[in-house]
Amino acid sequence: MKNEGTAQRIRENPCVTIDGCVAQCAKKNVEHHGGKLKGGIKILDIMRENRGLRPGTVLDIGPDGEKLARKTAEKVVKIIGDQN
């Protein structure tokens, strides 16, 4: 979308993208708008690294889904930490 305020924010601030599937739309959108991409996380990678955790449904990700979300958040924090 052509929202200049948002585009400017992603150009001026480091961004971390978190993509749910191989299409990596979040990353593509940031790149398309010339954003400062500092890291990209693919949820499928997190799931591969944690094969024992099986998320529930879209409406209820369940306890394993919560753990995967937590692990994803930790990766985001690490990327932000590396940036600083």
Add this chain to the structure above:
Amino acid sequence: MKIEPKIGLISCSGEGLSEGMISRVATRKILEKRNDVMTICLPLFLAGGQEERDFAKDNPCITIDGCEKMCAAKGVEMYGKVQPKCSIVISEINKKQGCSKPKSKSKIESEDEKLVEETMKVINQEIENVKERK
């Protein structure tokens, strides 16, 4: 056998406002209850997904936006080159129904159920309107 085209439901993908989550939950619940609808991925649509854009061109779409920025509706118009058959905005439903503003951005609290239900009613009604107009 004539294959009826499905109606596309395109929900908000914003994480900044809790209304985005209401949009996604209500849409998901409708998708699980009806077989005459399908969804397309808004971020993929905006990122240039040709199949998504072709679907929007060839099939009636209903957008379900969280806020008045209406990214889904504008995206369909801008990249699909068509007007959505109907644009639903959660914040407007909220105002009309006098529901409390959802607080959480990551889960539906019990007090948000009413807004989800009201949104589902509106989506279902608009699906029927689109089918009648065909």
